[in-house]
Amino acid sequence: MQKPTHTTELHGGRQPISAARIDGLAGMAVVDEGAAALAFTAPPAASAPGDEQACFNDVYLLAPVGYFVLGFDTTILQMNVVGSDLLGVPRNNPAKLSLRQFIAPRFHEDFDRFVRLALNSTHPEECSLQMMRARNQQGFPVTLRASADSSGQAIRVVLELAEGKLAALERSEERFRRIVHSAEEGIWEIDGDARTSFVNPKMAAMLGYTIEEMLDQPLVAFMDDEGRAILERNIARRQQGVAERHEFKFLRKDGSELWATLATNPIFDAEGAYLGALALVSDITDSRATTERIWHQANFDQLTALPNRHMFQDRLGYEVKKAQREGMQLALLFIDLDGFKQVNDTLGHAHGDTLLVEAARRIGACVRASDTVARLGGDEFTVILSGIEHTAGIERITQTMLALLNRPFALGAAQPSISASIGIALYPSDAVAPEDLLRQADQAMYAAKDAGRNRYSYFTADLQQAAQARQQVAQDLRSALSERQFELYFQPIVNLQSGKIERAEALLRWRHPQRGLLVPADFLQHAEAGGLMMEIGDWVFRQAALQARRWQDELEPGFQVSINQSAAQFRGDTALYVGWLNYAAELQLTPRSIVIEITEGVLMDGIAKIADRLRELREMGLQVALDNFGTGYSSLSHLKHFGIDLLKLDRSFIQHLASDSGDLAMCEALIVMAHKLGLRVVAEGVETPAQSALLALAGCDFAQGYVYAEAMPAAQFSELARRGLPRMVVE
16 A cells, blocks of 8 residues: 655655554654654554554654654653664663763753753754664764644653764864863853863962862952952853953962963854853963063162152142142142261262152151152152141141251161151142142252252242252353363362472363352252253363473473362263273373372272272372372272272361360371371471471471462462462461
């Protein structure tokens, strides 16, 4: 008998369908050439012959694919031999197992959706997933095709093994495992509750945990409070489907910090529900430390660890805006350490640095944690006092600061004392712009210095004029050299045994177009601040050398000229001295025509380096004099160690010199000591004939001072040297 044949669409193909009634349920399945295909049709109009039914049952039972009839709760009502073998359960399913129980857990949602679609669709549905065998729990990939029967009472399912897909999946998974486990970056997966569902070995090693210790742990367990707050914000964004890249700080198992970059992608199911996120984690701890170190170096003083000028300017701008917004007042203190340069020159830079660090600590101890203390450079500090209501609070802080800075500093064996000059400018009464506020605090600081130091001064309008005058001096200095406004004056140095002028000390003067003749105290600090000292020093040497050459021709061949050098000039580039040597050779100066005068402080700044420089000078034919001897901290051993030619006794030994004084005994002892070391001695500040006579009797070699002559222009000096000094009468 001809069987009625119908066709229906099944995933793009058309398959022949035969009708049969199996165990009272409508429907049938036919496998065409070993491939599973499922179609459903209504029961036939008449009952099939018995042999035909038996034949069909054999086909159903022995088909090479699994065939199942399920209840709405996916309980297995019927299955064929292949289905029974695949699941490892009897065909009659005495335990009333559900097909869902054999679906791999991670595919449960896919299976549930597949069943819902099959129940509500007029066409067969298809789903690829992974199942688990009951006997050994080994997973295998399958393709399921299903539809509800025509009565709507059950679901028919055809199960086809995907052996090719299984092999491909296993290869893919193995490849993925190798990649993930050998990756140089951390891989971290979290579920929808932000708990760890997967990490690779690199990720675990980065944090110092084992993989097992990290699994199922909340992500926040590896973060501090700041990281948790950032994570909460980002989790919300990820759930909106945003892939992001962020820096996080994690805490390693040993408590150390791990900074990492997380390139994060959210994971969603087919219906758009958020399942979790997968992140590629890169360790940036070292690079971040380098970045932070560079930032710190750019914004903080390396010696005192205080904010530097750059950071200070940012802080001041911020505090001014804050004060403007809140209607508050703030005070800016500009602090300059009085006497620091002398300590630095005398004891050397190492002790100078120690003093600066301690000074910074003392300043910081006077203010609140919310205030800003900064070092602008050198011995200049600033303090921003925010939220100030009364000037009484400012003065209390300032007075405490002055008192602390005036206490002795322990610098090795020495305990020098310094002071401070503090200028105060107020916002908004003195200025509203940060740069104006700083300038006016600076002006107030200079007013405190001019008033005697170790005090503070508020900004006033009069200070503006004084500051403008100082600024004008600094500007005028730049044109002084090119316009030949500098001059050298010379003070005679007398041979105490012969009474003749045999030497001269060159002293710089500035003939200012408007202000007249200025001495170094009026302008050298501005020259130092403007970086002009090396250029001015070079001019002084060349002019002094030229004049020495003239006096050697006019007066006597061995005539010497002394020039003063600051510590900065003395430590200058060797090329400068080589230039001087070449110039002296051009002038055909005899050796030892020029004497370089340095202070004791220069000797304290790196013994080996200074000894090398002194040796260089002597090899060039220059002599070296130690100026103001007896006022600093150099020891007598330095006189033996360094190549010094002359000692210049400080005027403090001379001014009270008398026949029965301790000063005379001190001078005599120093003179004898110097002579035994092969040094000659010059006494400075001689003001009376009696002092001159006592020094001569003590064996002093040379002297200079007002009793002989003040500093004078070269022409006047030449005339005095040729004429000779008048005879002195000792009263």
